Amino acid sequence: MIGEISHFLSLSAVLLLSLVLIFNLFFSFSKIHPNQLILSMRLFNQACWLVFISFGMYVYLAISDDFSIAYIASHSNSQLPIFYKITSIWSAHEGSMFLWIVFLTAWSILFINSLDNNHPLKKFTLLMLSLIILGFLLFLLLTSNPFERILPFGALEGADINPVLQDPALAIHPPMLYLGYVGFVISFSFITAYLINGNFELQWEQDIKNWSLVAWIFLTIGIALGSWWAYYELGWGGYWFWDPVENVALMPWLAATAFMHSMFASSKSNVLKTWTMFLGILIFALSLFGAFIVRSGIIDSVHSFANDPERGLYLLGFSGLITLLALTIFAYRLPVLNSSKLVVTGSKESFLSMNNILMITSIFSIFLGVTYPLIIESINGEKVSIGPPYYNTIFAPLILIAAIFIMISVDALWQRSMPLRKLFITTATPIMLSLVSIYLIWWTTSVFSILAYIGVFSGLLILFSYLLRIINNLFNKKFINKGSAIAHTGLGLLFFAVSMNSILSYEKNLNLAPGQSISVDNSIQEFSFNDIRVFKASNHDVISAEVLLLQDDKEISLNPQKRKYATRGQITSESSIYTNFLKDTYLTVGDQLENNSWTFSLKINYFIKWIWFSAGLMVLGMLLTIFKKKAS
Amino acid sequence: MNHLLRFLIVLLPIVALIFFAKILLIDEEIQLSNYDLKDFPEVQLNDLNGNPVQSDSLKGIKVLNVWASWCITCLVEHPFLTKLSDQNIQIIGLNYKDSDLKANAWLKKHGNPYLFSIYDPRGDLAFELGVTGAPESYLIVNNQVLGHIQGEMDQRKWDTIFLPLIQKAKQGS
Numbered sequence: 001m002i003g004e005i006s007h008f009l010s011l012s013a014v015l016l017l018s019l020v021l022i023f024n025l026f027f028s029f030s031k032i033h034p035n036q037l038i039l040s041m042r043l044f045n046q047a048c049w050l051v052f053i054s055f056g057m058y059v060y061l062a063i064s065d066d067f068s069i070a071y072i073a074s075h076s077n078s079q080l081p082i083f084y085k086i087t088s089i090w091s092a093h094e095g096s097m098f099l100w101i102v103f104l105t106a107w108s109i110l111f112i113n114s115l116d117n118n119h120p121l122k123k124f125t126l127l128m129l130s131l132i133i134l135g136f137l138l139f140l141l142l143t144s145n146p147f148e149r150i151l152p153f154g155a156l157e158g159a160d161i162n163p164v165l166q167d168p169a170l171a172i173h174p175p176m177l178y179l180g181y182v183g184f185v186i187s188f189s190f191i192t193a194y195l196i197n198g199n200f201e202l203q204w205e206q207d208i209k210n211w212s213l214v215a216w217i218f219l220t221i222g223i224a225l226g227s228w229w230a231y232y233e234l235g236w237g238g239y240w241f242w243d244p245v246e247n248v249a250l251m252p253w254l255a256a257t258a259f260m261h262s263m264f265a266s267s268k269s270n271v272l273k274t275w276t277m278f279l280g281i282l283i284f285a286l287s288l289f290g291a292f293i294v295r296s297g298i299i300d301s302v303h304s305f306a307n308d309p310e311r312g313l314y315l316l317g318f319s320g321l322i323t324l325l326a327l328t329i330f331a332y333r334l335p336v337l338n339s340s341k342l343v344v345t346g347s348k349e350s351f352l353s354m355n356n357i358l359m360i361t362s363i364f365s366i367f368l369g370v371t372y373p374l375i376i377e378s379i380n381g382e383k384v385s386i387g388p389p390y391y392n393t394i395f396a397p398l399i400l401i402a403a404i405f406i407m408i409s410v411d412a413l414w415q416r417s418m419p420l421r422k423l424f425i426t427t428a429t430p431i432m433l434s435l436v437s438i439y440l441i442w443w444t445t446s447v448f449s450i451l452a453y454i455g456v457f458s459g460l461l462i463l464f465s466y467l468l469r470i471i472n473n474l475f476n477k478k479f480i481n482k483g484s485a486i487a488h489t490g491l492g493l494l495f496f497a498v499s500m501n502s503i504l505s506y507e508k509n510l511n512l513a514p515g516q517s518i519s520v521d522n523s524i525q526e527f528s529f530n531d532i533r534v535f536k537a538s539n540h541d542v543i544s545a546e547v548l549l550l551q552d553d554k555e556i557s558l559n560p561q562k563r564k565y566a567t568r569g570q571i572t573s574e575s576s577i578y579t580n581f582l583k584d585t586y587l588t589v590g591d592q593l594e595n596n597s598w599t600f601s602l603k604i605n606y607f608i609k610w611i612w613f614s615a616g617l618m619v620l621g622m623l624l625t626i627f628k629k630k631a632s
Numbered sequence: 633m634n635h636l637l638r639f640l641i642v643l644l645p646i647v648a649l650i651f652f653a654k655i656l657l658i659d660e661e662i663q664l665s666n667y668d669l670k671d672f673p674e675v676q677l678n679d680l681n682g683n684p685v686q687s688d689s690l691k692g693i694k695v696l697n698v699w700a701s702w703c704i705t706c707l708v709e710h711p712f713l714t715k716l717s718d719q720n721i722q723i724i725g726l727n728y729k730d731s732d733l734k735a736n737a738w739l740k741k742h743g744n745p746y747l748f749s750i751y752d753p754r755g756d757l758a759f760e761l762g763v764t765g766a767p768e769s770y771l772i773v774n775n776q777v778l779g780h781i782q783g784e785m786d787q788r789k790w791d792t793i794f795l796p797l798i799q800k801a802k803q804g805s
Binding site for chain 1: 634645649654657708711
């Protein structure tokens with residue numbers, strides 16, 4: 001019964017949103033009545049609440065184990081803790097789409113109610129938001145209905161959530177990511193409304209600035225959590241695989257980053273306005289592209305949901321429709337928009353726009369990497385895959401150029417050109433320090449890889465530039481933008497950590513029988529495989545290896561495990577990780593060989609925790625920027 | 633220059649759109665044609681009642697449905713299979729990695745839409761067929777595998793994938 005009510009509420013939301021659109025379309029040719037907006041707003045708010053209540057009931061259905069709902073029966077289980085009963089909702093296509101729509105609705109209702117009723121863009125923004133929510137609700141109900149019942153008799157027990165998804169990081173990774181993706185519906189709708197409205201004297205940046213910054217924070221956390229989960233749960237020891245679905249998350253992130261930078265420039269010095277608008281539209285278009293790639297099954301990936309061409313066509317059609325709508329209006333208005341104000345060469349915004357171009361180049365390269373296999377397959381049926389070598393080669397030079405511009409822009413001024421002499425003075429120190437560090441790294445490790453060293457150098461350039469600036473601030477009280485300094489330090493650290501990780505990390509495969517011990521290398525003096533135990537846990541069997549390491553004169557005990565889950569028969573590998581300041585010791589246990597020995601994979605990952613620390617710094621920097629804006 | 637730019641901003645997404653739509657449609661065609669003329673593997677198994685499966689039982693138009701008593705989705709698609717068997721569609725079960733006791737109890741409890749079920753506790757026949765999990769369904773016409781559906785079968789999949797193949801097979805014979 002509750003399932004039907006929940007279903008009915010979603011259907012009613014569709015009805016109300018259609019009313020908003022039809023009603024406004026109907027009256028668009030007559031004189032505007034003051035109550036028109038008020039009525040539309042009421043309908044819209046009610047539609048949003050219906051979606052929330054409907055989802056709330058669905059959560060209740062999941063908690064109360066209603067296995068007569070087909071989706072819950074095939075993704076949850078009565079033995080699961082309540083937390084995972086709830087998160088099982090977004091473990092597959094239908095439920096996660098529902099969550100996606102709930103977030104879309106939440107952002108929309110918050111934003112539209114924050115606008116004053118006299119705001120000239122309110123009406124068109126409302127219509128855009130209604131159209132987008134309506135389109136996706138219809139997608140949910142028509143092609144991927146989560147409310148479907150198993151008739152006449154429901155299942156007695158659920159099929160269980162995939163065990164690798166029973167993990168706190170993964171439980172919150174999709175919600176964070178979705179909050180980021182759909183948060184940019186605000187900039188998308190607002191900019192489109194601005195373009196439709198046609199009064200270009202309006203200042204629009206302030207109204208959506210903080211909303212976009214918050215969405216960026218969610219997107220960043222979402223991507224970082226996904227990568228962290230992949231590192232410790234999948235047991236491959238990697239943190240980023242250039243998987244198509246990671247790529248489609250990275251594209252909106254890059255576009256969003258470029259968008260924020262050019263928004264800072266356009267609000268500081270009134271340049272790059274057109275460019276900012278284009279980026280604002282692009283972010284959401286790329287988010288939709290991501291949803292299409294993941295949910296159409298067009299690409300095989302660990303992330304993709306079931307293959308269903310009907311869903312793919314609907315998503316493609318609808319996303320294409322609203323993207324084209326926005327871009328067509330943009331193209332139509334382009335001649336009027338072109339601001340006559342030019343960017344001053346050598347000013348802060350000039351370097352900033354250079355980096356925007358680099359970010360667009362990266363987006364294009366990733367887009368090419370994602371679609372190239374599809375293009376080839378459609379031409380001659382061959383399957384090709386594009387992996388890390390492509391991305392590393394493309395990104396190393398882009399990162400270097402970006403780092404140089406970031407370094408220069410640290411001391412550049414808004415709207416004024418920087419004297420060449422000053423440029424040399426300020427950049428000489430970071431360049432020298434970076435070169436010396438590179439030499440030291442090469443001298444101590446005697447590893448040489450041109451791409452990795454480019455990355456290290458780029459990271460150090462950014463780090464040293466900002467460190468010098470911070471020191472200058474502490475001792476000479478020179479002005480510093482704290483948010484920017486922290487976020488960019490995070491970026492420098494990220495480049496540094498990723499590249500150092502690829503230079504220093506190594507992997508050993510070992511075969512040992514219980515009771516044996518060997519010496520691995522200078523660092524790991526002793527590896528003793530003490531025992532292997534088999535026992536039963538609540539819903540899985542465990543094989544647990546007890547290993548004692550003598551690493552750098554320190555004893556470390558590690559317990560890598562293999563688990564076999566009863567309901568699905570799936571086997572997962574739980575790696576055991578020991579972390580210290582510089583490196584992770586990462587051990588997974590493999591299979592038993594015929595002579596009673598077991599295989600182990602031992603990975604030494606340098607600077608890996610620094611990667612997520614640097615993501616944290618970027619988020620912190622962005623938070624400071626938001627709160628500083630609020631304070632002033 | 634400006635005109636060209638405006639033109640491109642609209643044109644490029646349209647090109648991308650058409651491209652992706654085309655790939656999606658090609659994908660479906662490949663799914664349909666993939667199982668052309670693959671011979672059904674030889675069966676040396678018993679059915680759930682312990683009788684050897686006769687080789688001529690796969691003559692004519694048959695649907696082979698992979699199922700198991702442990703498989704929840706099989707229960708989900710069970711009503712649809714019952715509906716098919718009521719319409720005189722001949723369905724043969726392939727009981728996959730299951731125990732005959734549990735399987736027979738399951739059929740007794742939920743109803744039996746199958747002519748008979750091949751008992752394949754180790755998954756030998758399933759391996760030959762390329763089964764990845766239960767449920768899956770194969771369309772078999774005169775000992776040849778013509779079509780394949782992974783996962784739950786429903787009206788839509790039946791109408792778009794198996795029904796056209798059946799009609800084609802009927803016209804051919």
